[in-house]
Amino acid sequence: MSNAIEIRGLNWRPSKAFAIEELDITVPSGAIYGFLGPNGSGKTSTIRLLMGMAKPQGGCIQVLGGRVPDDLHTTLARTGYVPERPHVIPALTVDEAIRVHSAFFPSWDSGWASGMKKEFRLPADTRVGRLSKGETGKLLMLLALAQRPDLLVLDEPTDGLDPVVRRDVLTAVLDYVSEVGATVFISSHLVHELERFCDWVGVVDDGKIVAEMPMDTFKNEIKRIRVVGWPENRDGDFPFGLLGRRPSDGMVAGETWVVRGWQDQMTDFFTSAGATVREVTHLDLEEGFVELLTSARPEAWRGRNGDGPVRGEGDGYGTSGIPSEERGEG
């Protein structure tokens, strides 16, 4: 399987307070990839780097087979983009905005755009600056989709929209994807929204990828286990993917581990190390998301050298808990 987006070792430090560090992302072609993270975690920054709007200090970005920024104009011609905040000139009317935008994209589908404008019930002669939030969201989606892109990059496209508009907008995306087979990279902090239609998920926090895996895996295989008596200095080839680990909060005994690929017989692994598994809890996407973030926060980290989360290297899951074959490597 080829990848629509490959980011390797991305580094970017726009200020002293925030940095993206050694970010790796792999988005398989044709996937709907949910990019999850809390506010301020680096989602928009990553997207801006992906779109060539900022220059990274290190690392490599490949989009649709082209390198960013070297092949930026080729990739942008095939990429539909909906930014976090409306970017269309507010003094243009809806029709003018569509006409201006269409001039830059050779693959623009005027018929489709007209149909979508009617379907979205967008007022042709109203200025963009006077549209409601929902109408603006629809217009931005129309502009992105009518380019007939191979890749859609959506930065919180439904943030602040009411449920009806949100459904309209996401339905338009899904219809397009089912028709064309495009790849979608969608960022959001609304977990439930992504859960419904994403088939891959990446979780980012504080400029770092915390986990990246197929949605099914995220929903079905993420467990929270409570481990008592795990030896301080013991590292190991874990038979599961260890996504996060945090010490006891003082209320309950033992460490909390967030793992993937858990099977009941794996308790033997802990027994052989002199530890006990007290509790195994299945997590849905939202719980898994929260657990991952809680475990990944620096103050909760308990890495081998005290400088990062234990990730289960050598267990075939790689550094992000994803089997290499699922990441499209090799």
Added chain:
Amino acid sequence: MFRQILFVTWKATRFGMIPFIMAAFGLPLLSVQGVRHAAAAGVPLEDGRITTGAEVLEWVTEWSHLYPALALALGAVLALLVWNWDHRGTHVYPLSLPLPRWKYVLLKMGAGGVLLLIPVGVLWLGSLLAVSTVEIPDGLRAYPTAITFRFLLATLIAFAVFFALAAGTIRTAVILLIVWIALVFLGEGVPPILGGLLDMPRLSRFHFLDWILNTSMSWPGPFEVFAGNWLLIDV
């Protein structure tokens, strides 16, 4: 593509341009107002009738300083307006277009240049109208086309300079300002000291600001056009 950029630039600048278009039309008319009234009614301008070329020249010369000032203000304001929406949108829209940045900048500059032709054309019309309404004394001639051409050059230069300045970020502008202040400080402060130390009177008398002003405002300096002849009626 250029048509769309031109359209967007027009939408962004049209209201800001209106005062300049009015001024461009009115300035030539106003500059001959005194000549026309005086000549028609026989009203003395100061202490005599406007019958001599010298008096006409004196009148139009008084107004001539406003042409380069208008050109400078027009170029500056248009340049700022051209970039206004891009800055307000933190450049996200243009950066998301599949267009090399240099090409986008060039298209924008071209669009601004085309739009400058409106006030310039209006100034030409105003000048033609102005000179057609006055009786020009013998020995003098009207130069409506020449002054328009000069105005076009001046606005283009002002637009180009301010376009380049306005394209950057505030950070860039601050850096440029600091560099300029440092240059002025060094240029004005260092030569007298060096001249005294090296016993070179010419170096002691060197003034950086005078030098830069003279160099840039006289031929072949880039701003010579602002300092030249701006008389609508001349010998």
